[in-house]
Amino acid sequence: xxxxxxxxxxxxxxxxxxxxxxxxxxxxxxxxxxxxxxxxxxxxxxxxxxxxxxxxxxxxxxxxxxxxxxxxxxxxxxxxxxxxxxxxxxxxxxxxxxxxxxxxxxxxxxxxxxxxxxxxxxxxxxxxxxxxxxxxxxxxxxxxxxxxxxxxxxxxxxxxxxxxxxxxxxxxxxxxxxxxxxxxxxxxxxxxxxxxxxxxxxxxxxxxxxxxxxxxxxxxxxxxxxxxxxxxxxxxxxxxxxxxxxxxxxxxxxxxxxxxxxxxxxxxxxxxxxxxxxxxxxxxxxxxxxxxxxxxxxxxxxxxxxxxxxxxxxxxxxxxxxxxxxxxxxxxxxxxxxxxxxxxxxxxxxxxxxxxxxxxxxxxxxxxxxxxxxxxxxxxxxxxxxxxxxxxxxxxxxxxxxxxxxxxxxxxxxxxxxxxxxxxxxxxxxxxxxxxxxx
Ligand SMILES: C[S@@+](CC[C@H](N)C(=O)[O-])C[C@H]1O[C@@H](n2cnc3c(N)ncnc32)[C@H](O)[C@@H]1O
Numbered sequence: 062x063x064x065x066x067x068x069x070x071x072x073x074x075x076x077x078x079x080x081x082x083x084x085x086x087x088x089x090x091x092x093x094x095x096x097x098x099x100x101x102x103x104x105x106x107x108x109x110x111x112x113x114x115x116x117x118x119x120x121x122x123x124x125x126x127x128x129x130x131x132x133x134x135x136x137x138x139x140x141x142x143x144x145x146x147x148x149x150x151x152x153x154x155x156x157x158x159x160x161x162x163x164x165x166x167x168x169x170x171x172x173x174x175x176x177x178x179x180x181x182x183x184x185x186x187x188x189x190x191x192x193x194x195x196x197x198x199x200x201x202x203x204x205x206x207x208x209x210x211x212x213x214x215x216x217x218x219x220x221x222x223x224x225x226x227x228x229x230x231x232x233x234x235x236x237x238x239x240x241x242x243x244x245x246x247x248x249x250x251x252x253x254x255x256x257x258x259x260x261x262x263x264x265x266x267x268x269x270x271x272x273x274x275x276x277x278x279x280x281x282x283x284x285x286x287x288x289x290x291x292x293x294x295x296x297x298x299x300x301x302x303x304x305x306x307x308x309x310x311x312x313x314x315x316x317x318x319x320x321x322x323x324x325x326x327x328x329x330x331x332x333x334x335x336x337x338x339x340x341x342x343x344x345x346x347x348x349x350x351x352x353x354x355x356x357x358x359x360x361x362x363x364x365x366x367x368x369x370x371x372x373x374x375x376x377x378x379x380x381x382x383x384x385x386x387x388x389x390x391x392x393x394x395x396x397x398x399x400x401x402x403x404x405x406x407x408x409x410x411x412x413x414x415x416x417x418x419x420x421x422x423x424x425x426x427x428x429x430x431x432x433x434x435x436x437x438x439x440x441x442x443x444x445x446x447x448x449x450x451x452x453x454x455x456x457x458x459x460x461x462x463x464x465x466x467x468x469x470x471x472x473x474x475x476x477x478x479x480x481x482x483x484x485x486x487x488x489x490x491x492x493x494x495x496x497x498x499x500x
Contacts, residue, residue: 064170068103069144069163072110073171076140079115079402086115086402101280109237113151114144116235116401119209121146124195128188135178137171145186150194161186204228208235210404217409221445222482233484238399240276241267241488243300245357246330248291256286269486270470272304273297290357295323296399298481298488301469302388302439303327305479305495311335312383317370317426318342322350322363324388329359338382340368370422373429380431387426389419391440391447395483395490412446419451427459433500436462439493443482448492452478455496467495 064070075093078084090111094104114121121143133139145164148155164186168179197203205212208231218227244253254274257264263277274292281287282294303324310333319325319339328337339350344367354363368376370387392411393403423438430436438455440447456462464477472479474493483490 064166066097067163068099068107069110069167070170071097071099072107072114072144073137073141073167075107075111076114076144077136080140081136083406086112086400109152110144110147112237112401114140114147117147117151117209118143118405119211120206121150121209123197123206124150124189125185126195128185128192131181133181135172135176137168138178138182141167141171141182142185145182146189149186149190157190204231208232210234213409214404214407217444226482226484230482230484233487234397236398236487238489239297239487240279240281241294241296241300242274242276242281242292243270243272243295243297243327244274244292245290246272246327247358253286253291256291260284260286267297267470267486267488269472269481269488270297270300272470273300288356293323293326293353293357295327296489296491297486298395298491299323299441300327301472301479301481302437302491302493303331303386304469305437305467305493306331306384306386306435308332308384309335313381314338314384315373315377315382315386315426315429316340317373317385317387317422318389319350319365320346322353324386325350325363326353326357326359328384328386329354329362330357332359332362336362336364338377339363339365340370340373341365342369343367371418371425373426377429379428380434381429383431383434385426385430385434385436387419387422387436387438389415389422389438389440389447389451391415391419391442392444393441394447395441395443395481395492397490398483399489412442412444415442416446416451419447420454423451423455424458427455427462427498430498432498434498435465436496436498437493438496439491441489441491443480443490443492448480448494449478452494452496461499462496463499465495465497467493469493 071093075089078089079086124146145160148160164182165179168182172178196206205215210231244250264274267273267275308331312335314328314337316325316337316339320341325337325339341347347365350365354360392407397404466475478494481491
């Protein structure tokens with residue numbers, strides 16, 4: 062194995078893609094690890110260093126302050142320094158000596174010919190070990206650096222949930238995400254559970270979702286159980302959205318923002334004679350919905366259509382559907398544990414811009430619902446702008462709709478709106494609202 066294809070070499074390559082090319086973290090890591098012959102331990106190490114460095118990026122950059130006195134010209138230098146400081150501070154089992162040696166080898170392998178970058182890396186890391194970690198003095202800046210969340214987001218959390226809950230949420234969001242799966246409603250739950258036990262996944266029950274199995278390790282997508290559609294990868298909170306509907310089984314359902322189809326297949330599992338029409342603005346992504354439907358054995362109940370949901374009225378007549386799901390495009394602020402880079406890319410203004418799109422989608426699909434039909438609105442965001450405010454504004458201009466109480470999995474909402482914060486159950490953060498068109 063060469064230095065570049067070692068666990069740390071692959072983590073560095075993936076980090077360079079995220080930091081310099083702004084690629085998505087999960088896509089970059091999957092791309093870099095694909096076809097590599099790593100042991101499970103090395104794969105875990107590469108994953109841990111990669112996600113940990115992105116998660117703690119603000120903290121790690123702050124540690125470099127005062128230690129770097131020259132421009133870091135070669136593209137590998139900054140990511141290598143950040144991931145090395147990550148290991149020095151957060152991975153207790155790796156001795157400092159090993160981190161320095163590995164950084165030295167990586168600098169030589171990734172540096173230009175005759176580059177002296179390895180000396181620079183060595184000097185900076187040794188200076189960091191002598192000085193140790195530092196934090197700003199002022200409270201807001203300190204919390205922001207300590208938990209590695211931009212100041213606007215820390216202030217936003219404090220404004221909405223107070224300082225104590227914010228501290229709790231930020232710390233929780235820096236923990237690794239769970240390996241959550243949902244057992245298909247068409248499979249025999251107990252027998253899938255037994256297979257999981259026998260294959261060493263040590264499944265655990267979820268506190269909020271009875272269909273979920275939380276696995277002790279990754280790699281489920283390589284198993285026959287997954288390939289045969291007995292279960293799928295889905296967060297335990299995400300798996301509650303579809304359960305907010307009361308299905309008859311023979312109805313026409315619209316999934317207005319469907320790709321990659323996690324909720325489309327779940328809807329289809331509830332249908333007997335009914336069908337679900339899955340829209341997405343990105344035609345390419347609909348192939349994923351079709352693949353998902355095929356794998357989960359529900360392709361005969363799913364029809365896909367590339368379409369901007371804001372123009373759905375040009376393709377479907379009014380009152381075509383008994384149920385409509387709007388799992389809206391959103392900031393993803395509930396996914397900060399699973400997609401750590403979101404915290405650095407989103408801005409406060411995005412929340413208002415997204416609100417406008419979310420309201421336009423709701424407004425346009427509302428004409429397609431039959432009287433007494435159900436409309437479920439959900440996002441994987443916890444912001445007020447994309448959730449409660451959207452529902453309030455929609456109801457102000459659509460007096461024929463009302464919020465209705467619902468039960469989804471082990472949770473009940475009397476108000477018709479449910480927000481799951483990410484530290485309550487250690488799940489993704491989610492918002493679900495259930496509306497009914499009066500008869
Ligand atoms: C939150 S994701 C949906 C996740 C999906 N429901 C699932 O559970 O797998 C939002 C989706 O909405 C799509 N989208 C964004 N704007 C849209 C629009 N105007 N009309 C339809 N789809 C849209 C995005 O391409 C994205 O696939």
